[in-house]
Amino acid sequence: MKKLKRSGRLVDMTNFLLKHPNQLIPLHRFSERYGAARSSISEDLGIVKEIFESEQMGYLTTVAGVSGGVRYEPAVSAREAKTLVESLCRRLEEPDRLLPGGYLYMMDVLGEPGWMNEIGRLFAGIYRGQNIDVVMTMATKGIPLAYAVAAYLDVPICIARRDHRVTEGSVVSINYVSGSNKRVQTMSLARRSIPEGSDVLIVDDFMKGGGTARGMSELLTEVNAHLVGIAVLVEARHSERLIDEYISLVRLDEVNEQEKQIKAGPGNYTNHLQY
């Protein structure tokens, strides 16, 4: 890269840090990249940090020492999270989402990169510093959300499935009982999709009884991986929950099919915000 002035460096640095979240970038990488002194780079980073912080985009952490550097850790501030979750609740309360059986149509929200990126950054901030290796989800609808979280954490995603497709190689399967309708179902995971010993975050779009999440955590045990946490976008009220610990953004308090009324409020995430 040709020698850049401060203004050019700031544009390039911002782009570089946003593209490499949660990676420790050694300072010499920047000084070599721009042909600039380390002291200039430190000043540049001070400016970047000020803006990232005033815009509440997360943390710009500097690690001192020989193996040190700078790391951008995406997060969403409590205030911004509140606004985001409130607008999500209002969207989910739209009466035409109601489907037979008290389900909600959510694919429009789940398929919108703008929303998923914000929510992904929020979850990435909540699980910041927990050394997650893999984000796991269940096919199909939760995949965009899981991907968005994984992108901010800078880790791969892996997908458990209710069928067993031929193109995955050796597969581990378990039977599990759905928490809401008590039916026995099967879920499968390609063995090579999670290396042994991985620390795994489960991400899903919807939780009722928690049977799917518990099934996924049992799959993790089968492949000798370790569950770090369970993050769900929307939890429905349910009398007996099969899992204890999870973080939800939205809780459905009421889904009334007769009167076409949905009431949604913030989930338990407010207890887990760091930022």
Added chain:
Amino acid sequence: MKKLKRSGRLVDMTNFLLKHPNQLIPLHRFSERYGAARSSISEDLGIVKEIFESEQMGYLTTVAGVSGGVRYEPAVSAREAKTLVESLCRRLEEPDRLLPGGYLYMMDVLGEPGWMNEIGRLFAGIYRGQNIDVVMTMATKGIPLAYAVAAYLDVPICIARRDHRVTEGSVVSINYVSGSNKRVQTMSLARRSIPEGSDVLIVDDFMKGGGTARGMSELLTEVNAHLVGIAVLVEARHSERLIDEYISLVRLDEVNEQEKQIKAGPGNYTNHLQY
């Protein structure tokens, strides 16, 4: 936002443009945001443009006039695309990807946000200016790729499925013949996931005979939507292809199960690069 100096504006502007790809941002939005004169904003954008272009991140297009503004259109340069596709080919040639039946295990690549973001930007650049409203894919493995393309195009994704799950509302289904094994299968799409008249880009991870892609395009006809193009990450060689027009990044030239040999080369995307 408090009044910012040029250095702060550049960091914030870069972040803002990257977060809103393919959206026309009126210049007054920036001048109000920063309490800066329009002439200063224009100078700022000149600096941003220079870096975006020298780093080959895509186009920063300025639209003049009252309803004008600036738009960041992500793309990948021909040189960078070549490097990206070549390293993708080398990865796909790893012999331990071979699965029974001549299939390749690709989920590790498809689940890595780093790769998907680059490939997403490449496809977004290829279909730049084509007014795409929705990206459509088939569950399951292609979803992260489709999401990445959609995020750069700033449009939602919708997912066709081989099953028919209850939580989607009114569904349109078709039967289709798989191009490779001639089996009749069913695919379904939630009617409300694609508004009538939408211009749709189909994105998939793998294409052999093209039956799935043709099925998806038939689904589009059923919901009165319009096919803009078909983008596939990897195409396998096949004697009779059921579709004519598609853009592929990688072509599998040889998959030899006996000798555990895979040969991959660039697909036809090189004819479609604009950048």
